[in-house]
Amino acid sequence: MAAGDVTLFNEFKEDVGQKIHNLSSDTFKLGLVTNAVTPAATTADPRWGAGGSTNLSSSQVTPGGNYSTGGPTLASTTWSETSGTATFDAADVSIAQNASNPNNARWGIIYNDTSAGKEAVAFVDLGGVTDLTAGAFSITWNASGIFSFT
Numbered sequence: 066m067a068a069g070d071v072t073l074f075n076e077f078k079e080d081v082g083q084k085i086h087n088l089s090s091d092t093f094k095l096g097l098v099t100n101a102v103t104p105a106a107t108t109a110d111p112r113w114g115a116g117g118s119t120n121l122s123s124s125q126v127t128p129g130g131n132y133s134t135g136g137p138t139l140a141s142t143t144w145s146e147t148s149g150t151a152t153f154d155a156a157d158v159s160i161a162q163n164a165s166n167p168n169n170a171r172w173g174i175i176y177n178d179t180s181a182g183k184e185a186v187a188f189v190d191l192g193g194v195t196d197l198t199a200g201a202f203s204i205t206w207n208a209s210g211i212f213s214f215t
Contacts, residue, residue, distance in 0.1 A: 068192025069204070071175075071211055074104075074111050077186045086186070088144035088153050091179035093186065095158055095204070096136035098124040100171040104188040111185035113176040121174050121185060130163030132197060135178070152210035159203045166197035173204065175211070187212060 080086055096113055098104075102124040110117035113135065128134045139155035146152075158173075160166065173189035189204060 068190055069207075070190045071187050071207075072104075072106050072190075073187045073212055074108055074185050075106050076108070076110050076117075077184070080184050085180055085182070085184055086177050087179070088142075091177050093139045093142055093155070093175055094136045094178045095139060095189070096122060096174045096176060097126045097132065097167065097170040098122075098172050098174055099126055099169045100194055102172070104172055104174065108185075111174075111176075113174060113178075113183040113185060116182045117184070121176075122183075126167035126170050129167065130165035130197070131161045132166050136173075138178070139175070150213050150215045152213040154206060154210035157203060157205045159201065160197055162198070162201045164198055166202070168196040168198050170195045170197060170202075 098121055102121060108119050111119045111121055113122045114120060126132065137158055137160065141156040143154050171191055171194050173191060175186040177184050177186060
C-alpha cells in the first residue's frame with residue numbers, strides 16, 4: 066500500500082446489503098489509530114468501539130490539541146451515481162498544527178458515527194507514523210471520490 070490509499074473493509078460491503086449504512090445521510094468520521102493495529106480488508110467486523118469482533122478505537126491516538134476523541138467528521142459527504150458508477154465523497158480533511166496534537170498516527174479509519182454499532186467503512190494508509198505536532202495535517206481525497214462501486 067501507499068500513502069493515501071483507501072481500502073474498503075469486506076464487512077462494509079455486507080453491511081451495505083444489510084442497510085446499516087445510509088451513504089446519503091449518515092455521519093461519517095475519520096478516527097486516527099497508531100501502528101499498534103494494522104487494518105486489512107479482511108479485518109473481522111471492524112468497529113469504532115465495542116460490539117464487533119475488532120474494536121479499532123482501542124488503538125486510537127491520544128486525543129489532544131486539534132484532534133478530538135473519535136476524529137473529525139467528514140464534511141460535505143455525497144453519494145451520487147453517474148453512468149452506472151456510484152461514488153462516495155467528502156471534503157478533504159484538515160487538522161491544524163498544535164503542540165498537543167497526537168504524534169503517532171499511522172492509519173485513518175472511516176466509520177459510521179450515526180450507526181449505533183459504529184461500523185467501520187474503510188481505512189486510509191498514512192504512509193507511516195505521522196506526527197501531527199510537526200505541521201498541519203491533511204488528507205486530500207482523490208478527485209474521483211473516496212470510493213466508488215460500478
